[in-house]
Amino acid sequence: MKNFKKQFPLLEQYTYLNTAASGLLSENLLEFRQDHDLDFLIGGSLFRDKRDALFLKVRKAVGDLFGCAPNLVALTPNFSFGFNTLLEGIDHSKKVLLLKNDYPSVNWAVESRGFEVCYAEIDENLEDNIAEVVSREKPDIFAFSLVQYINGIKIDPDFLLKLKEDNPGLLLFADGTQFCGTEKFDFEASALDVLGASAYKWLNAGYGNGFFLFKEHMQEKVQSGEFEIKDLQGKNKPHKGSFIGTFEPGHLDTLNFGSLKTAIDLIKQVGIAEIENGIKELASVAKAKLSEKGVLESAVVNRELHSSIFNIRGDDKLFQKLRTNRIICSQRGEGIRLSFHYFNSEEDLENLLKQL
Template sequence: MKNLKKEFPVTANYTHLNTAGSGLLSETLLDFRQNHDLDYLVYGSVIKDKQDKFISGVRKDVGSFFKCHPSRVALVPSFSIGFNFLLDALPSKTKVLLLQEDYPSINWPVEARDFEICYAAIDEHLEENILQAVEREKPQILCLSLVQYVSGVQIDFEFLKKLKENFPDLIICGDGTQYCGVEEFDFEQSGLDILGASTYKWMNAGYGNGFFLFKEAMQEVLKPKAVGFASIRGLYKEENEHALIGKFEPGHIDTLNMGSLQAAIQLVKKVGYSNITEQINTLKKQALEAFASRGLLDDFVTQRKVHSSIFNIKGDQKLFEKLKAKDIICSQRGNGIRISFHYFNTESDLEQLLKLI
């Protein structure tokens, strides 16, 4: 992996092990944003005339990137906004399966509505817990993070695929905020019916952008209530006033923020997904072995076959302050310190962390 300190200037001054908290601003993204606002400054509302075409281009790139037809790609400011639209598209008393202690932006909106709710535990038997809950409770929809924000536990995608095959009527909705951007993902071939994500973390796309992807069958299942003038503006919406994505886009779509997502996708293509995944997997393997040998991880994490590049290591406030003082950026989550590795990190970043620990 080439040195990326120039592309991500923060890494020249800090050891950034906090992508799970926030991604970085790249030079590629900065160039786009500066040029976009310069055009706005010079041309004013003239650039508005090109908005629909521009947004259609972003939609096409997002769809191509995640293997989903662009007519089923909704562009949203954040996962939370899109997810609330989604929940309002479900009938009251819908039975929803959640994971205990999953990300608040998933569980809280569900728990705030008039749904029947059941739960599965997050531990080394996560997939078996979900299967048993589906068999026992017979939920209509499963909503879960693909990667857990506290522990870094990652769901087995093959399990989700088999789950969908065995329970075809079960709607499976995944939050990819802590996943999208670390490896290639084929939405059409996955077990997911719906994939949503904010893209300011692992996509390094800045704030104010995200997406929701839908399988074809969701057009008939979901009945969103949100609507606005933009619901029928642009490609795939003008020819179908009842288009599902239009109900997730009732208002103006910010070309600066959505263009930032497009620029971030272009950077990933430039670096190469294979290079990104290889670097993340290398660091993930080394970190898992190092943390486990020092007794820094919960037992259930080391017992799982699948894990992300997010780790919650055992550490108190004193250790956290020590790391901050040495310019290592991380987060306190749960009962420990959350460390996360992305492709701009290096083996020396891990070595420096281990020396301080």
């Protein structure tokens, strides 16, 4: 792929294998933020008057990228805010299926509200495990991450379509924080009823912005709950009193959501197909070479479908060695987590392998 070091200057100094923890700031995003604050500086409330038009553009940009009607896109500061808001509108007597050791923002939000909960194991037989628990427990909702944050195990989208076909009443709520921005995705054609994501990772949009996508029928599902936050909408909100308005109380941040649109514009400039192909090619090579070294868990090695996130065996000594050699990664679970984005290269992988 093309050289992205100019767009992401940090790549000039480090081998950055840590997008699963935090995406990078691009030159485009820095330029937008400088212009934004200058316009605010000299415009004051005149600048503020243009905010609603900006938010409409952001919703459209998100909807276009992920295959969702803009009027069913909610702008939230992060996944956790949107997901907790969603759960407040769901009848707490419902039974929810979770994945054991899924991201705490998913599991804890459900467990802390008194829902009846059942669990499926995350291993090489993930899809079979889910199908078995759904058949046995008959949950009303399945809440899960599309890609697991610790080891990168990715759920099969074709399995989700079959699961939905066999269980049409089962609602699927997905966290796409470790997924959105890595490949082309059509929400409307997917099995999901709700998809939420924070945008500071694979979308490289900076902090303080995220989104939720909804299928049309979710308006009835959520509004049936005891959910009154929509009454907090301001008089100038474009979605005052609407379903989407329930997820956007108060004022939205023009800097952060403008950053989200700028990040999506860069993705469109690069091309989501090129991004997807680059990530998959590098992830395939990385999985093969890391498997040869025997540093991956069997649950990852034995699965055909995987993301570009890997957790390798390694202690603090190895982690510090990698950091000393300017390889940025994270300690997660019992090992060291590595993540490869479209701006990474096989040279980055070879540098890693050399240190291992």
